[in-house]
Amino acid sequence: MAPQGWNLTGGSAQQAGRRASAGAAQQPLPWDTLEAANRAHPSSRMGRVPSRAGARASGAGGAASGPASSAVPAGVPENAVTVTQALEFADSALKGIPMLTVLGEVSGFRGPNARSGHCYFQIKDDSSAVDCIVWRGTYAKRTFDLRDGLQVLLTGQFNLYKPTGKMSFVARSIAPVGEGLLRQQVAALAEKLRREGLMDEARKRRIPVFCTRVAVVTSLSGAVINDVKRTLARRNPLVEIVCVGAKVQGEGAPEELIAALGRAAALKPDCILLVRGGGSFEDLMTFNDEALVRAVASCPVPVVTGIGHEPDTSICDMVSDRRASTPTAAAESVAPALQELIDVLNQREQRLGHAFSAQTEQASTQLATSSDRLARAMTTYVAHARLALDAAAARPCLASPFAMVERRRAELAQTEERLARAATQMVERPHADLARLAERLAQSTTGLGSKQHALGLAATQLKAVGTRLLAKPQAELARAAASLDALSPLKVLGRGYAIAYGPEGVRTSAASFTPGDNLRVRLADGEVGATVTAVTPNPADAR
Amino acid sequence: MAQEAKPVAELTYKEASTELEQIIRALESGDMELEASLESYTRGVELLKSLRERLTTAEQKVSVLLADVDGSTQLVPGEPADTTDALNL
Incomplete structure (x- = not known):
């Protein structure tokens, strides 16, 4: 913008004028007191009109000239008028000019005066310039912001500030034209779309941190596409670029861009870069086109814009999912730099190593624990088993297996002894008994002599009787036996x-x-x- | 890895990168069988190596989307960026 502004300004005289007016604005407010001054010196009309010669003389003599001087120097022609009178003429002449509507470019605009709120600047065209005043009230009713280089239509009248003889144009209304008008329209459109919610942060989509495939919608003939390619080639060559060409300014550009956006979106890239290099406000107007703005807002793929340079903002920028200040910045924003990826990989390598060694350490710790537990358990088990075994081994049957036999043997010996004793007793006692009986028998036989004699007697008798009794049967028997023998x-x-x-x-x-x-x-x-x-x-x- | 892992060479950079991150997280979570963790680690190292190679040998791929008169589109290879530091005036 600036160079263009300078071109319009033209020669150095213009610049000087701009500087001069800027300087004037800083002086103690000559214009502020303009109306007051008119009121403060009503007597000026009544003062004597000094002659031109007097003016010359006073100039040469260094004497003060002014309404106060009553003496008319000699040689002053009758038709000479004072400065005040001259300015009166001029002023009335200026007042005779009807209300004008002036087309001019704003220059030396410094905003409203801090104290008064009025604005002082110049309006100019290629060859002329005039001071301009916008009163505070008028300035408050403006529909757009004034700034240097802006083409405006000012409607108002000339005014003469008599204390300095300075002529100004006092604007009663201001209207934009050209770029100013465009800006106003753009602002109105932006406001309308904002109210529709197209610029809501909530509807903006997240751009992937690392877009691996990116469609670039821009002019394929400009330097921008190469900037984008080069930026990404240096930053991250892994990003695949699909170039989608379209006219970016002039007649039919919005339509081409809309079509290109559609084609690009059909490829389903990770995001679309809608970019354009710097240009004049008019050049960038394409990106304020309502249809294009709506196409950007409704694009199925996230859109990153990088239109113009840093201060330029188009409505496309406002509705896009991410706004970068330049095409290069837009390209840089879609993928991390290679070094970042390398850093990430380095980090991951460390994490991978740590995580894995942690795993193995954990496993080996578990293993060690298990091994300890196993060893302890085994030791305990063996100890128990040993105790049990020792207890078993300590049992008498195993400790001295012959003890049992010995015991039995002892028992047997005892029994044997008892048996022997019993046998002896069994034999000895009858002996003793017998001896005792023999003794008793011997004692008991003392009375047997008589009984023996009687018994001998009885026996003799019995024998005799018996012989007698048997004699007859004996004889019969002998006979029978002889008979039997014969037969x-x-x-x-x-x-x-x-x-x-x-x-x-x-x-x-x-x-x-x-x-x-x-x-x-x-x-x-x-x-x-x-x-x-x-x-x-x-x-x-x-x- | 439950499903059969794709050969590393067939993965895109992003897929490989994502898988690597998942592997590391799984390993970091610490509840993995030792055999599985060894397998994961091996895969992770393989991915890491492949990713590094890709970064060092990466070449820009550029194509141009051309619109035909009949409205169809055609994707043709384009010129990659000239990154030589020579002054192009």
Whole structure:
């Protein structure tokens, strides 16, 4: 903006004028007292009109000239007028000029005066400039901000400040034209869209910290696209760039940009960079186009804007998801620098190492603990087992296995001894008893002599009786025995007869035998065993 | 890693980076089987190596989206940025 401003200003004289007016504004407020001055010197019209020669003389002589001087120097023509009168003429002439509407560029604008609130500046065109005053009340009713370089339409009248003879244009109303008008319209549009909520922070989407694919919507012929590429190539070459070309200024630019945004969004990149290099306010007007602004706001992919340079703000910037001050800044904002990624990787490497060694340490600690516990448990178990074993081993049956036998042996010996004693007693006691009995028997036989004699007697008697009684039966028995003896078969056998016995008893028939049969043969003094060799029945007996 | 892990080379930088972060967090949480943690660690180291390589060998990829007359679009390879420090006047 500035260079353009300077171009418009043109020559150095203009600059000088600007400086002069700036200086004047700092002087003790000549204009503020303008109206007061008019009132303060009403007598000036009544004063003598000094002659031109007088003026010259007073100038040469150094004498003070003014309404107070009553003496009219010699040689002053009658038609000469005083400065005041001259200014009166001028003033009335200026007042005769009707209300004017002047087109000019604001210059030397320094804002309203701190004390009075009035504004003093200049308006100019290519070849002329005039001081301008905007009273506080008028300034308060303005619809846009005044600043240097702004084209404005001022409606008002000229005014002459007599104490300094300075002429000013007093503006009763101000209206913007050109860029000023545009700015006003832009501001109105921005306000409208703000009220619609298009600029709400809440509707702005988060841009990924690391966009790996980025669509760049801008002119492909300008330096901007290369700036973006170069910025990202240096900062982070991992970011893939898709260039989507569109006209960025002039007729049809908004439509091309809208179409390009649509095509870019269709690729579903991580974000869209809507960028444009610096330019005049008019150049950047494209990005204040309502349709484009709405397209940016409704773009399905987050949009990062970088339009113009630092102070420039377009409505696209206001509705975008992130606003960067320049295309380069926009490019830098979509991905971390390579070094940051390296730092992150370094950090992660450390974390990975720590985490893993922590894991293994934890595991090995657990293992050590388990090992300790195992060892303790095992020791305890073994100790218990040993105690049990020791207890078992200490049991007498195992400690001295022969003790049991010995005990039994001792018991047996004892029993044996008792047995022996018992046996001895058993033998000795009857002996003793017998001895005692023999003794008692011997003592008891003393009265037996008489009884023995009686008994001998009785025995003799009994013998005699017995012999008597037996004599007859004895004789009968002898007779019977002789008879029996005569009849005995044995007597027959004595004569050479034999008796044959089969298994069933006596056999009387030869026919009852068959050769091979066994038989017994009773003889007088014994028996013989025989086997039948032949059977020969008597012919007389055969029938 | 529950699902079958993709070969590291097939992952994009961001995917690999995300997986690495997840692995580290899982390891840092400390409730992982030792075998699993060893596996994760190995994978993590592999990812880390691949990511580093990519950073050192990264080359800018630029394409241009062209609009045809019929309204269709076409993506063609574009010139990467000239990053030589020579003064381009």
